[in-house]
Amino acid sequence: MNARERILARLRQAPAGAPAPLPDVDAWYAAAAAEDLAARVERFKANIEAAHAEVHETDEADWPALLFDLAAQKSLRTVLVGNGTPQAATLRSQPQQALKLVGYDRPAAAWRAELFERIDAALTTAKSAIAATGSLILWPDPCEPRLMSLVPPVHFVLLDAAMIHANLHAAMAAENWAAGMPTNALVISGPSKTADIQQTLAYGAHGPRELIVLLCRRTGVTS
């Protein structure tokens, strides 16, 4: 027998304990008061701002101008954008000179030093968001790889305001996560932080120092 078989055999030999039925997690969440989208948007904003993120309300037409403004205010020179995403195309089509747009178009290993040292910010989309904890849900993919939301010191996130769920459980159910998980799914609730030195909060521990949400209200979707 190998280690695996011996471990499993010992577990199987153990006496059965008291019955342990499968808990009804759905019922617990279903019992919570239903909230309309407008209330969820407000709760999302309040919670993520409390976690030191910035939220700027915008819409489908105006977010590129807002991004360029914010980048100028923060003296950002380079922004990493997705590889062949509509958002990257939109940004590239804007008349502006100040901000250099860098596409994530090669494997990270091929340009790690540049990625780690010479990129000021990144823009990604969020798949959805969570009101209860003020969190963004990201499913990185070949167009928007994992390190975009981690390595650059400033992270801009474009979020469709209609995609804000009540809590993570609701998001998982609505988006049917259990049917197929991506390589990496992320729930991000603020900029990187630590309180490891004398319980004093400091931002930008290893990930982004700033998390900036561009909350996009779709035309025709009022909340």
Place this chain on the structure above:
Amino acid sequence: MSAPIHFQPATGFADRSRAAVNDAHLRRSFRGAMDFLQAKRLAQFPDPGELAALRDLGEAVRRYALANLPKLLEQLESKLTANGIEVHWAETPDEANAIVLAIARRHEAKRMVKGKSMVSEEVGLNHAMEAAGIEALETDMGEYIVQLAGEAPSHIIMPAIHKTRQQIAELFAAKVPGVDYNDNVDALIRIGRDVLRKKFAAAEIGLSGVNFAVAETGTLFLVENEGNGRMCTTVPRVHIAITGIEKVVAKLEHVPLLNELLPRSATGQAVETYQNFISGPRKQDELDGPDEVHLVLLDNGRTQAYGDVQLRTTLQCIRCGACMNHCPVYARIGGHAYGTTYPGPIGAIISPHLLGLGATHALATASTLCGACSEVCPVRIPIPDILVRLRNEAQAGNASALRGSGTARKPLLSAIWRGWALTYGHPTLYRIVSWLISRGSALAPSNQGAWTRSRTPLKPARRRLRDLLAARDSGK
């Protein structure tokens, strides 16, 4: 660059505790931190009804996982394998280290970056890697600080809780090249960030723990605030996760439920900055992420705890650390005095399975059985009951299935307790013995060992309660 961690033997607990309670500096650090963490946790659970319901559900989720553990481990393994994650099983710390080392050798790795993993501390992974010529660098800020100081973590969630920022500034100035003394916290974090960024980019292997492993989907769930865990699991070519066999949960929807409890109980934050769900290595068309992901499942005595229905509840633990944050003993002696990877109440009840009762039986005696730990435990582990059980196991006359049972047994002491039990079980005998003791009150010694070091001597009353009652009834 990192000094090896100096492991304390689990024996010598009493001496280390005595030294700790006399260390005013350490007492201040821990008192401050514990008050802070207790207040923050309390603020996260304003509604006692909600908390009680959540704890019921949390307990049920963990109990369900344990009741079905062998089946769920097999399901986890087959799902992870289907997702491209390689699963390894280790019965002992040495086996776990050998598995990690074999992977490292295959990749000719020299540098490993580590996210916070208590199981890696449990197996002494850093030692094993250093001995094989592989740099194993801690990247959680707190872990980085204690590793730089050549120490072990003193708290499972806040490893450097025992250090002041001045001490950390001195440490950085002494150990990090080109750094001058600066005790500003932001500046200190900036130094750590800059040093470690270079390490992330250069390491061949990233090692992490696991908060929960989801059998349903073959997913590893990791939480953190800093982003170093994401670095370790994304940047290097190889990601190795290591965890105990008990960390499995049946369903993906159990993760958000348990995570309603974990950060709020641990640090009093509503949610962690990063919840990281990993379900496979980099796919062909993906531009980052590791080429290989491995999971090492460690037993190291957990099957012993599992073999006993009462002690099995120990494995419900989600490692939030709330029990230690609320323990009056831990708050006074800190984590190092325990000498074990897991300190505090959870350490006292899990360590006997990892290390045997022979080395760890004293830990269960470091409790007043006040019950604060079980009152805050998010998964309702009956810690005081288990402490009593382990005390009895340590004194047991007949060796039980627990490694090291009976090792604390002293013939004189057990004879005294047997006499006590006999006396209290027989009213006539009790009457005679209590009469003798009360009349011999004057003979009570003034030096009563440890008791009289800081207290007045114990002296039996000259008249027993029954004497007083008899006197009252007869009208005297």
